[in-house]
Amino acid sequence: MNLHALRLFHMIATTGSVTRSSERLLISQPAITAQIKKFEKELDLTLFEPDGRGIRLTDAGAELAVLAKRLFSVEQQIEQFVQDYRNGTNxxxxxxxxxxxxxxxxxxxxxxxxxxxxxxxxxxxxxxxxxxxxxxxxxxxxxxxxxxxxxxxxxxxxxxxxxQDQLWFVVSPQHRFANQHISLRDMMTEPFVMREVGSSTRERLLSLCRTYNLPSPTISLQFNGLQEAIQAVIAGYGANFVSSLVVREYVERGELSRVYVEGIQLENxxxxxxxxxxxxxxxxxxxxxxxxxxxxxx
The missing domain is CATH 3.40.190.10 (Periplasmic binding protein-like II)
Structure with a gap:
């Protein structure tokens, strides 16, 4: 089937006029008429019939017009679909x-x-x-x-x-190290509340001890979730070594306090x-x- 001719037919069926279709498509009326007659011959169907000075759809033309409208509507959806993907909106x-x-x-x-x-x-x-x-x-x-x-x-x-995200030592505001500047050795005497084995921050803490030849801290409480560990420290037990992204708001609200360990500035x-x-x-x-x-x- 000649889709170009079908498109011309769809335009005439939509506008109801060869003249208006010619103006919209910028194609001469004789050229449109010739292609429609050729299309009718190809289909072996009469699609239009005279109606006074104009034309109207035959029964076959009316049914084909419905199908053509569906086809070109889907075409528009496909074009929009492609455009949306190109623009990233889909x-x-x-x-x-x-x-x-x-x-x-x-x-x-x-x-x-x-x-x-x-x-x-x-x-x-x-x-x-x-x-x-x-x-x-x-x-x-x-x-x-x-x-x-x-x-x-x-x-x-x-x-x-x-x-770069800083790593902080934090304790409860009532802790003796709250807002204090202390040595790493003193910090490592405190019990720690940390996430499970395999946590990258936990490994950073242990690696820090190895770097400075210090005994590994006692991890007295271990949680699979980070929030559980933080809540335990807020409640007053032990210390945590944690991302500033995680605890910054707790520190700003006064629920946790930083401990400033001399010479230690680690980042993620x-x-x-x-x-x-x-x-x-x-x-x-x-x-x-x-x-x-x-x-x-x-």
């Missing part, structure tokens, strides 16, 4: 993130992003750092958001550092990881651009 984003950004950054980022791109589907997986990068390499996700020590990334991974790197030399979908590019503009709060 599609999906698959994201793997480590614990810190997944719980304390990404929810705010997504809420802001969704205000502008509500039709973009977001699929988030929270995992450890090595698995997040592996998912990225396996093309299981589009991007990985990483929070932790800077690592030696594979050559095929592109990293874009957003900011918050970074976006993508695959090198790969064109990202527009939806992913829009999300990354939004994060870069204001990574702390968007």
């Amino acid at each position: 599609g999906s984003i698959r994201l793997a993130a480590t614990y810190l950004p997944a719980h304390y950054l990404i929810p705010t980022w997504i809420a802001k992003f969704k205000q502008h791109y509500d039709r973009v589907e977001m699929i988030i997986t929270t995992t450890n750092s090595s698995d997040a990068l592996q998912q990225l390499l396996n093309v299981d996700v589009d991007i990985a958001i990483y929070g932790g020590l800077p690592e030696s990334y594979p050559e095929t991974i592109q990293t874009d550092e957003l900011f 790197t918050i970074a976006i990881c993508t695959r090198k030399n790969e064109t990202l979908p527009a939806s992913v590019r829009n999300f990354i651009q939004m994060i870069r503009q204001n990574p702390w709060r968007c």
